[in-house]
Amino acid sequence: MENTAHALRIDGRRLWDSLMEMARIGATPAGGCNRQALTDEDREGRDLFVGWCREIGCEIRVDRMGNIFVRRQGADAELPPVVTGSHLDTQPTGGKFDGVYGVLAGLEVLRTLEDNGIQTEAPLELVVWTNEEGARFSPAMIGSGVWAGEFSLEYGHNRADKAGKTLGAELERIGYLGEAPAEPHPITAAFETHIEQGPILEMQDEVVGVVTGVQGIRWYDVTFHGTPCHAGPTPMADRRDPVQALSHLCERLYSEVKAYSDDARMTCGDLRAEPGSRNTVPEKVVLALDLRHPEPEGLEHLHRTLYRLAEQVQEATGTTIDVREEWHSPPVQFDRGCIEAVDGAVKALGYSHRQMVSGAGHDSVYVSRVAPVSMIFVPCAGGLSHNEKESAEPDHLEAGCNVLLHAMLERAGV
Numbered sequence: 001m002e003n004t005a006h007a008l009r010i011d012g013r014r015l016w017d018s019l020m021e022m023a024r025i026g027a028t029p030a031g032g033c034n035r036q037a038l039t040d041e042d043r044e045g046r047d048l049f050v051g052w053c054r055e056i057g058c059e060i061r062v063d064r065m066g067n068i069f070v071r072r073q074g075a076d077a078e079l080p081p082v083v084t085g086s087h088l089d090t091q092p093t094g095g096k097f098d099g100v101y102g103v104l105a106g107l108e109v110l111r112t113l114e115d116n117g118i119q120t121e122a123p124l125e126l127v128v129w130t131n132e133e134g135a136r137f138s139p140a141m142i143g144s145g146v147w148a149g150e151f152s153l154e155y156g157h158n159r160a161d162k163a164g165k166t167l168g169a170e171l172e173r174i175g176y177l178g179e180a181p182a183e184p185h186p187i188t189a190a191f192e193t194h195i196e197q198g199p200i201l202e203m204q205d206e207v208v209g210v211v212t213g214v215q216g217i218r219w220y221d222v223t224f225h226g227t228p229c230h231a232g233p234t235p236m237a238d239r240r241d242p243v244q245a246l247s248h249l250c251e252r253l254y255s256e257v258k259a260y261s262d263d264a265r266m267t268c269g270d271l272r273a274e275p276g277s278r279n280t281v282p283e284k285v286v287l288a289l290d291l292r293h294p295e296p297e298g299l300e301h302l303h304r305t306l307y308r309l310a311e312q313v314q315e316a317t318g319t320t321i322d323v324r325e326e327w328h329s330p331p332v333q334f335d336r337g338c339i340e341a342v343d344g345a346v347k348a349l350g351y352s353h354r355q356m357v358s359g360a361g362h363d364s365v366y367v368s369r370v371a372p373v374s375m376i377f378v379p380c381a382g383g384l385s386h387n388e389k390e391s392a393e394p395d396h397l398e399a400g401c402n403v404l405l406h407a408m409l410e411r412a413g414v
């Protein structure tokens, strides 16, 4: 890399200001962001982002899944692009940085190159992936998942939210049902920058995480069937109350997951009773369950434990329990060459760092199916994310973006 490129640094103040301007879209009273996939807020955020990219002369392409591809030409247009990107959609009580940081760090890299009149050999691409969170449309990362060939376009378009609105119809409604095929194209290398969303970097007082992979994730809808009846006259012994079976299964599953390994994760983030009336014993209760483990055999063990315990609780209570697997994202190892590009950039820039596996899922999981990719983490306060209090230090965000700049330059050539 030429000397001028080595000396390049991004504009941390501009990055921070862009993050704060984007955070105003879907801002919540508690200081977070609610910009769920394909809502009006998501469209507003996408429009703001596309406007910023047009200001620096980039080409914009939107595919059939609403994924936005921003291209900055390279000296050799034939070379496959070096790619970065993440997501603009948030959890319902999300923060200002999850996903958005990766998108706007990529924009800051493009702005910095534009300011300094630097053209890379290979083209650069910045991507906004649709519905990474999976909060509105399950499963998560479905924009990158369809693009990488994990799911069909039809499956992606037919996913519906709790109100029965489909992803395809919502893409059309907000004007982001693009023409480009949602299919992979050759990529030289890809990098995603993200807050860690866990406590390790902050606890260890390190600035950058060189991410070597992502733990495995499995999602299930567990349905407990009961008999609706009146909360008053019906004697307890005469009820078929699905909540009792739910409580038995959760208690046993929590204790077995904790006993199995410190790396195992179990989350019951979404629970709904139908008909959902306080004075009617539910006809059914549906538990949206999230299980995770960094090793394939660990994830398989959690999977088998869930089915075994559901069987036992069904026997013991007489409540019919249906377990339906909604999504399975196996553990992923990132590309050695991309990890080394990040590692080299961190060392050249002199930031304290460590190698680590991501506890959260990211679009890079699916990008890794079709291209060499790795990720760059920076700390977030208290490791807190998927929480309106999510926060990060401007100088950490700046550091992560400088690492992204130099890792991309190393692979794109200047």
Ligand code: HGY
Binding pocket: 132, 133, 134, 140, 141, 359, 360, 361, 362
């Ligand atoms: O679920 C996850 O880990 C990510 O936030 N979609």
Ligand code: MN
Binding pocket: 087, 098, 099, 132, 194, 361, 362
């Ligand atoms: Mn994210």
Ligand code: MN
Binding pocket: 091, 098, 133, 360, 386
């Ligand atoms: Mn998230």
Ligand code: MN
Binding pocket: 086, 087, 099, 132, 194, 361, 362, 363, 364
């Ligand atoms: Mn992500």
